[in-house]
Amino acid sequence: MASTIRVRATSSGDTTEVQALIQHPMDSGFVKDAKGETIPPHFIQELTFEYDGKSVFVADWGAAVSKDPYVKFSFKGGKKGDDLKISWVDNKGATDTTTAKIQ
Amino acid sequence: MTISDNGFSATRRLILKGAAAVALIGLGNIALGFAPVFAAANDKYPEDAFKAKSDADAIKSLYGKTAEPSDKVKLDAPEIAENGTVVPISVSTTLADVTSISFLVSENPNALAASYKIPAGTLPSVANRLKMAKTSNVIAIVEAGGKLYSATKEVKVTVGGCGG
Numbered sequence: 441m442a443s444t445i446r447v448r449a450t451s452s453g454d455t456t457e458v459q460a461l462i463q464h465p466m467d468s469g470f471v472k473d474a475k476g477e478t479i480p481p482h483f484i485q486e487l488t489f490e491y492d493g494k495s496v497f498v499a500d501w502g503a504a505v506s507k508d509p510y511v512k513f514s515f516k517g518g519k520k521g522d523d524l525k526i527s528w529v530d531n532k533g534a535t536d537t538t539t540a541k542i543q
Numbered sequence: 544m545t546i547s548d549n550g551f552s553a554t555r556r557l558i559l560k561g562a563a564a565v566a567l568i569g570l571g572n573i574a575l576g577f578a579p580v581f582a583a584a585n586d587k588y589p590e591d592a593f594k595a596k597s598d599a600d601a602i603k604s605l606y607g608k609t610a611e612p613s614d615k616v617k618l619d620a621p622e623i624a625e626n627g628t629v630v631p632i633s634v635s636t637t638l639a640d641v642t643s644i645s646f647l648v649s650e651n652p653n654a655l656a657a658s659y660k661i662p663a664g665t666l667p668s669v670a671n672r673l674k675m676a677k678t679s680n681v682i683a684i685v686e687a688g689g690k691l692y693s694a695t696k697e698v699k700v701t702v703g704g705c706g707g
Contacts, residue, residue: 445672470652497665501657502656502657507629509671513659514665519648537685
């Protein structure tokens with residue numbers, strides 16, 4: 441299966457800017473489907489970015505984060521060609537991990 | 544007599560060993576079963592804070608203190624969101640020693656939307672997209688040097704993102 445995570449990490453000067461887009465329904469548990477039945481909550485709870493064995497950014501998410509979530513941040517350091525590891529886990533225990541090269 | 548005694552105790556020892564082994568396996572299973580719970584506890588996903596209904600309760604549960612408004616927290620959100628399912632919101636700050644940034648939407652069923660840990664070396668600036676049930680105040684909380692600072696902005700929503 442193709443990864444659910446798309447990442448662009450760009451190094452410029454002494455900082456690396458990271459943009460991530462993840463495919464996930466992010467169901468809040470408040471929305472009803474066409475039959476009037478509530479769609480149970482299903483959302484990413486934790487998203488972690490690791491560089492050089494250390495967490496550079498950790499997101500704790502609730503159900504109010506939009507479907508197919510997007511997040512952008514920057515950190516100091518990070519060299520072109522280095523690996524950035526991204527992983528998430530949702531409220532049902534599903535998880536995905538990918539590694540992106542810093543550009 | 545002595546032989547039969549020995550035989551008896553040997554059998555008993557075997558049974559005891561067996562029981563001990565079963566008990567150990569049982570413990571192992573329990574430990575494995577609970578492993579994900581422990582992992583979650585270590586990562587400290589703030590379950591209670593995300594379940595809190597009001598913004599004040601969520602902030603209290605997440606940080607255990609209250610925030611003071613600060614013009615050093617810059618909250619960027621649209622005046623009007625035509626679509627409440629995708630509202631682009633970002634926060635940046637000139638404050639030093641930032642350890643955490645959180646986003647709350649006051650009128651959502653659960654106010655806390657997202658909370659980010661900012662380790663040393665990561666810039667205190669985050670952009671994301673949130674759902675909003677209706678027109679509401681959006682609150683950005685920045686934890687810097689052990690204190691909480693906030694910025695608030697009202698976003699008008701024409702189509703909600705949390706109701707059916």
